[in-house]
Amino acid sequence: MSRAQQPSRRHVLGAAVAVAVSAGAVSAVPAVAAPAVRHGGASGRPVEYHAWTSYTDWRQGTAHGVRAVAGSRPGIVIAAPAGRTDYTDPHTGTTATWEYATWTSPVHRLSVPATEVIASWNAHTPEGTWLQTELTGTYSDGTATPWYVMGRWASGDQDIRRTSVDDQSDGKSSVWTDTFAIDDASTGLRLVSYRLRLTLYRKPGTHTTPTVRRLGAMGSDIPDRFTVPASTPGLTRELAVPRYSQEIHKGQYPQYDNGGEAWCSPTSSQMIIEYWGARPTPEQLSWVDPSYTDPQVCHAARSTYDYQYEGCGNWPFNAAYAASYSGLQSVVTRLTSLTDLETLIAAGIPAITSQSFLKTELTGAGYGTSGHLMTVIGFTPEGDVIANDPASVNDDAVRRVYARREFENIWLRTKRYDANGKVRSGTGGVCYLYFPADPAPSQHRALAGVGVR
Structure with a gap:
């Protein structure tokens, strides 16, 4: 965003905060934990970033049509596609057929039960390829989220229009463009574990492939506050x-x-x-x-x-x-x-x-x-x-x-x-x-x- 004050999903989150405050409740996103919930994992930090980057990491996931590649920057690529699917680009109206393959991470248990999670990835997507990143998780009440789309991405825009996906919610959590968020963290509900899934796409009949070299997510439970403690200067x-x-x-x-x-x-x-x-x-x-x-x-x-x-x-x-x-x-x-x-x-x-x-x-x-x-x-x-x-x-x-x-x-x-x-x-x-x-x-x-x- 810029200083232009344009509307965004950050405003939507802000509106949720305002509604909660006006109702005498704790704000929704980012939210105050219920009193019984302790902020921060074993390290004491209220944030945990975890990623899959090594050859061993990629081998530990569940692969359908992908293979792990070694080298100085290990990753995953399409080997033999798991199938074909049609995708209608909502921003062009164009329907095209794509070969696809998937990789699903092992379950990662968060050291910081989270009110918000943001996924990110490092990938190479040559012309004729793209990828989708999804997240699913388990709540602190033992129930599971659906698979949420966290992004459909390509480095170029000649094949698809890179896009987030709106209107994703199960009544307990929602995705706001790039951020998974618990809808009402004042209840004490948290996300305690998650899996990420990559779907790699390419034009049928080709041997071109996306290469993904890092896939990770940041989970956090930041205490709700108007002011933060001051740090002491330590570097010039x-x-x-x-x-x-x-x-x-x-x-x-x-x-x-x-x-x-x-x-x-x-x-x-x-x-x-x-x-x-x-x-x-x-x-x-x-x-x-x-x-x-x-x-x-x-x-x-x-x-x-x-x-x-x-x-x-x-x-x-x-x-x-x-x-x-x-x-x-x-x-x-x-x-x-x-x-x-x-x-x-x-x-x-x-x-x-x-x-x-x-x-x-x-x-x-x-x-x-x-x-x-x-x-x-x-x-x-x-x-x-x-x-x-x-x-x-x-x-x-x-x-x-x-x-x-x-x-x-x-x-x-x-x-x-x-x-x-x-x-x-x-x-x-x-x-x-x-x-x-x-x-x-x-x-x-x-x-x-x-x-x-």
Whole structure:
């Protein structure tokens, strides 16, 4: 999202919070746990990220038509398709026949019984292929969820329109674009375990295949709060991350969420992709008007656009776009403090954070937003946050310094007031992390320190 205050599923979650508060109840999403429920697993963190990435991991799943491949980046590919199916693209009306194969993960029991779960994946989808990610789980009352679609994705848009799926609910939980959420967490209901399922698709009669190299999910039970504890500054460092403004793209390609005014997420993604040395090829950029500055930002917007959400802010789609570049991997997770970000920055890993705030809540921003992504690249000697904020008038103005206490609160809180005094939801520390496929030892340690392996 951007500072344009466009409606989103985050507003839907915020409306649920407002309804619960007005009724004298606990907010719905993200929600306060019932008093008997303890936040945090064995580590004490209210967040757990788990992934399948190794050859052994892929061999442990249930395969129908896929096989595990070894190498420096193990994964799964179509071997002998399990069958054929027709798919009617809801955004084009086109029906096509596809061969498919499936891989289903073992059951993963959450160390943090969760109110929310966000899946993410790293994959290569050549032309003529795509994939679907689904989630099912078991509630703390012993009942099971249905299989929920968490995304239909391809790196390009020539075969299908990548899309989330609306109107998925069983009366206990729902999927809001990219986020599984317990409908009323004040009851104490939680998701205690889950499985993920991948379905790989390709055009019949071909030997082309998607390759999936990472599949994971972040489960969390973030305590509901308007303010968060302050962390103590512990690092002075600034990373040399490219600076790109979304604002210079106003009016460009309005079919992708009304143009650059709403491109904070892909613009932030592109900054970090290029920090790691990756970049679209001239061929990939050939569709962009050559008169446009920073055409790679236009490409990132097109490559992250969710045709159902009608925006470029789908969190897993941004992460998947980043990992479509050779040598990069990505996750969507939650962090718990600016100390976590300091751990990453110390190892040379920048991060993309999601936050909502009033103009008066973030000194120097000059705007308010119902949802905005920016890139944290370092910390000043005073501990303040150095961010590449794409909501800037031009590339030169992107680097900002924001007060530590203000930034930490607007990023980590789960409840806030909008300009009309209504209670809305906050993202509770959501973060995209993009990092090398073969991290250095210090980067491994830093990632493990924030729960990513």
